[in-house]
Amino acid sequence: MFKFKKDKYSNNRGGNSTLLKISCQYCGTHICFYQKDGPGELRRMYCDRIIYPKELVEDVKVANFNELKPLKCKGCNRIIAMPMIYEKEKRFALRLFVGAVKKQKTTIKEFEN
Numbered sequence: 001m002f003k004f005k006k007d008k009y010s011n012n013r014g015g016n017s018t019l020l021k022i023s024c025q026y027c028g029t030h031i032c033f034y035q036k037d038g039p040g041e042l043r044r045m046y047c048d049r050i051i052y053p054k055e056l057v058e059d060v061k062v063a064n065f066n067e068l069k070p071l072k073c074k075g076c077n078r079i080i081a082m083p084m085i086y087e088k089e090k091r092f093a094l095r096l097f098v099g100a101v102k103k104q105k106t107t108i109k110e111f112e113n
Ligand SMILES: [Zn+2]
Pocket: 024, 025, 026, 027, 028, 029, 073, 074, 075, 076, 077, 078
């Protein structure tokens, strides 16, 4: 069963997390599920918060920043996010291009189906 990650990062953002379904703005292809911690716009996706699909979770689980690849939509091949390091927390992330993705709030129940 899926559970939200609870750690210093989520605590720093107020402790509340939501589950987001991320899809490509251009062609609608589903990209991933993402745990968003705290309020505010989604500008970047932290690699340790990408939940699904497994291939992407594995892809972003890298030791070196240089191994992190731009995130491409499988449907239309557009690059929708670029690797970055969030310096404050020394955390790998993918910076989303403005307007590149659709974000839909979803529930754990829906995710598990
Ligand atoms: Zn696309």
